[in-house]
Amino acid sequence: MPAITIVPTGTANMASVKAAFARLGVETRLADSAEAIAQASHVMLPGVGAFGASMARLREQGFDRPLKARMLANRPTIAICVGHQLLFASSDESPGVDGLGLIATHVGAFETDVRAPQFGWNEVTALEDAQVLDSGFAYFANSFRALEAPGWQVARALHGQRFVAAMERGNLVSCQFHPELSADYGAAILSRFMELGQ
Template sequence: MAEVLIVPTGTANIASVQAAFRRLGAEPVVSEDPDRVRKAGRVMLPGVGAFGSSLRRLLEHGLAAALRERIAADRPTMAICVGHQLLFAESEESPGVTGLGVVASVVGRFPAGVRVPQFGWNLVRPEEGCNLLEEGWAYFANSYRALEAPGWRVATAEHGGPFVAAMERGNVIGCQFHPELSGAYGQALLSRWLELR
């Protein structure tokens, strides 16, 4: 049974993430131990809420460096919702707060005139060359989004224009949507990620 280490960010709905992995036969374990984060076979970085407070929690527990190290080493890591946003350099949601910076881009607010937050299902379209990401409908709950992810394979969705719905590079994947709430589409994505070696 594959173990998935879940890194708490303070406001994530960890119960639904744990349930999604258990349905796939994986064993989710919650830990804020940086050494465990470095060594774990698979790590999930969830998040619901604000960029700044989530990043602060990671820094307080010495987890930011551990996450950067495992991502640089291409160890299987998945980040979702605000966890996905934390991979970027910064976010307009929390000016002056530096993100993990593994993606050299900025997370910004949706443009004026579109419904914010975006709640509900949206079509995810991966660019050519994606290994984990496939086309399908996923569940989103977000007020901020990135427009680009240099150096990553990207899947886009449309809400006030195209934005980064998800991105992948090797064994690392970031999803702005919630795979654990995205039915069969999300379950299939989690399953493909669990099969990474």
């Protein structure tokens, strides 16, 4: 089983992510250089905290380019929560800050007639031919979400509108929810992700 290399974004709480991989018997490493990100077989971009702060931290460490490059090269990479949002062009959370821009669309705030943050378990519906993603209940903790992800296979959930709950494309997986906190449903996604590229 390959190890997972986690990209530090400075704000993320790593303990839950590490514990989730430990339960799967996967060794976790912290990326300490751009080379580590470029060379790792499997990379995770976690994220707790704000879009702007996370993006600034990635740029400061020179991690934004190798991350984007490996994703463009279809090397196994999974993004979570704010990490997921960083793949988009921009976010209402931090106006004027560019994301990684793998996807040209924008991340917006929830409508005002639903609770925000969205805290809790929402029902995710994946497409039947998805490779890693699946339908089931996942744990969310977010105030912002994307509505479209052109070119990706999108799994959706409903909160205000049907938003992008997760998406995949080749060896890339990106979840708005927290697979590491989504019980067996989330563990199965992490496990299938680790099998990509094998």
